[in-house]
Amino acid sequence: MVLVLFGTELSPGVRAVLLTLRALELDHEFFPVDLFAGEHLEPYFVRKNPQRTVPVLQDNEACIWDSHAIMGYLVGKYAFTDALYPRDPLKRALVDQRLHFDSGILFVLFKQLQHLIFQEQVAELPKPLIEQVHKAYELLEQFLDGRNYMAGQLVTIADFSIAATLSTLHLSYAPVDAVGYPKLSEWLARISGLPYYEQANLRGARQMAELVRTKLPKQFDKLWLKAFEDIKSGAGRQPLK
Numbered sequence: 001m002v003l004v005l006f007g008t009e010l011s012p013g014v015r016a017v018l019l020t021l022r023a024l025e026l027d028h029e030f031f032p033v034d035l036f037a038g039e040h041l042e043p044y045f046v047r048k049n050p051q052r053t054v055p056v057l058q059d060n061e062a063c064i065w066d067s068h069a070i071m072g073y074l075v076g077k078y079a080f081t082d083a084l085y086p087r088d089p090l091k092r093a094l095v096d097q098r099l100h101f102d103s104g105i106l107f108v109l110f111k112q113l114q115h116l117i118f119q120e121q122v123a124e125l126p127k128p129l130i131e132q133v134h135k136a137y138e139l140l141e142q143f144l145d146g147r148n149y150m151a152g153q154l155v156t157i158a159d160f161s162i163a164a165t166l167s168t169l170h171l172s173y174a175p176v177d178a179v180g181y182p183k184l185s186e187w188l189a190r191i192s193g194l195p196y197y198e199q200a201n202l203r204g205a206r207q208m209a210e211l212v213r214t215k216l217p218k219q220f221d222k223l224w225l226k227a228f229e230d231i232k233s234g235a236g237r238q239p240l241k
């Protein structure tokens with residue numbers, strides 16, 4: 001088996017897949033694709049994924065894209081247990097709902113913000129969009145009612161997916177304030193305690209935040225700086241339950 005992940009650590013979807021690969025302790029190669037240089041438009045990449053998005057996972061001859069599909073595939077094919085993506089229909093439905101929430105709402109907000117800042121060169125954070133991000137945070141806060149993780153008491157791929165996007169929004173655009181979102185911020189701290197979190201997710205999320213910072217230097221208030229420093233130093237982290 002040769003698993004090759006194509007992408008960039010700047011991408012939340014790529015990092016969600018990296019979290020899954022690390023959780024399953026799967027050997028893999030990483031093939032960098034620079035989106036800013038347009039490498040995802042090159043013929044070799046378009047042959048792998050006509051949609052021209054990262055991540056793409058190549059497993060021998062097969063190419064799979066969309067981070068959510070890749071994560072489910074990895075668990076189905078390589079995991080010893082179904083804990084990360086339960087087979088029980090009701091448990092799976094809950095995980096799927098969270099994955100679709102990431103795909104259809106959270107990540108879309110991130111992508112809209114990225115487009116405005118990097119393509120449209122907008123120099124200020126668009127307030128209506130940031131309000132929508134906070135509406136999404138409110139829903140996530142409700143999802144965590146009575147749960148340690150997004151879909152229950154155990155980590156699933158829904159946590160990886162949402163953690164990758166949310167940590168990026170948190171560091172780049174809309175800090176998750178512990179007062180406003182106590183459960184969400186505890187969950188983020190809990191996920192940050194995973195031994196592979198720093199390498200698989202935080203490093204890339206920070207790099208993205210640094211890039212956004214160069215585009216919006218005036219936007220970064222004390223709250224953002226605190227979020228950035230906290231996550232850098234590990235302050236507020238809790239042991240993994």
Ligand SMILES: N[C@@H](CCC(=O)N[C@@H](CS)C(=O)NCC(=O)O)C(=O)O
Nearest residue numbers: 011012013052053054055066067068
């Ligand atoms: N739902 C997809 C989203 C993939 C996606 O939009 N990835 C971005 C990077 S974060 C990308 O490849 N953008 C390049 C483009 O859209 O041209 C997934 O989870 O894999």
